[in-house]
Amino acid sequence: MxxxxxxxxxxxxxxxxxxxxxxxxxxxxxSPRRRGPVRLYSRRxxxxxxxxxxxxxxxxxxxxxxxxxxxxxLKDGKARHLKAALARFSAHVEVLRHQKEDIEQAIRELTHTxxxxxxxxxxxxxxxxxxxxAEPAE
Amino acid sequence: MxxxxxxxxxxxxxxxxxxxxxxxxxxxxxSPRRRGPVRLYSRRxxxxxxxxxxxxxxxxxxxxxxxxxxxxxLKDGKARHLKAALARFSAHVEVLRHQKEDIEQAIRELTHTxxxxxxxxxxxxxxxxxxxxAEPAE
DNA sequence: GCGACTGTTACGCCGCGTCATTGTGC
DNA sequence: AGCACAATGACGCGGCGTAACAGTCG
Numbered sequence: 287m288x289x290x291x292x293x294x295x296x297x298x299x300x301x302x303x304x305x306x307x308x309x310x311x312x313x314x315x316x317s318p319r320r321r322g323p324v325r326l327y328s329r330r331x332x333x334x335x336x337x338x339x340x341x342x343x344x345x346x347x348x349x350x351x352x353x354x355x356x357x358x359x360l361k362d363g364k365a366r367h368l369k370a371a372l373a374r375f376s377a378h379v380e381v382l383r384h385q386k387e388d389i390e391q392a393i394r395e396l397t398h399t400x401x402x403x404x405x406x407x408x409x410x411x412x413x414x415x416x417x418x419x420a421e422p423a424e
Numbered sequence: 425m426x427x428x429x430x431x432x433x434x435x436x437x438x439x440x441x442x443x444x445x446x447x448x449x450x451x452x453x454x455s456p457r458r459r460g461p462v463r464l465y466s467r468r469x470x471x472x473x474x475x476x477x478x479x480x481x482x483x484x485x486x487x488x489x490x491x492x493x494x495x496x497x498l499k500d501g502k503a504r505h506l507k508a509a510l511a512r513f514s515a516h517v518e519v520l521r522h523q524k525e526d527i528e529q530a531i532r533e534l535t536h537t538x539x540x541x542x543x544x545x546x547x548x549x550x551x552x553x554x555x556x557x558a559e560p561a562e
Numbered sequence: 563g564c565g566a567c568t569g570t571t572a573c574g575c576c577g578c579g580t581c582a583t584t585g586t587g588c
Numbered sequence: 589a590g591c592a593c594a595a596t597g598a599c600g601c602g603g604c605g606t607a608a609c610a611g612t613c614g
Binding site: 340343344345365368369371372375376378379382383385386389390391392393395396397399400403404406407410 | 478481482483503506507509510513514516517520521523524527528529530531533534535537538541542544545548
């Protein structure tokens, strides 16, 4: 309530596991304080986590996310960092568009293959069992 | 030329590495004969590889591909297997569509964020830095 | 003394890449 | 004797899941 959260609190709030939060800490994306062995997350930790999960949703790797967060923590030259971030974002949009095209291509190839298989099945039903073309033309 | 290929032949032809072919063998997707320690790939091995790479292109996992190939090798009930394959394919198309939507969502979220960041930059240029940690003239 | 919560350690998965090292054949 | 090609073995990455076990708090 006063701005410190247990690991379970954050996990529940953001729908991640404890393992995930510890993993992010191991990778130095988070660094909560401790009371003895117990992790205590501040509101800033919580805000970082929010950004981490945003980064993940839009497809950045954890190391990319770490880079950007670390840059952001350095308070100097903010405008430069913001511009750099913009550049990275737009580059990443390109990557995402490419992935999308790959998936569309896969869908086309799959539906095409399905057409062929369906044709094989029709042939069978019409004139009985024959040798189905195991290998593509050679 | 007579129907047996070396590992290097197949690697060149399909644009994969030797490591990949050995890995597929380790996962029992391929099982070439041997002359001593040396792998010899038959035309059927080659045809299997072709199917494996098709499966990969359309986004199946290696274990899914293995399942389907193994089913296909069992000569009995081919029509049933073809129908089962059709069902899997169409289910997979659904998965792919979902992935595509996730990517589209990510693109939207990213471009939205870019709009916000660009707005922050415009504000700075218009009326200077509003955070106290000001940067030197740029 | 139970259950809820926390901690650490460490191996597993997927699809290979990348050495390192050692043959074998021409 | 050199070069291309082949082999095995083992570790690495990314992003955690999943035990297994131990301790702490109410």
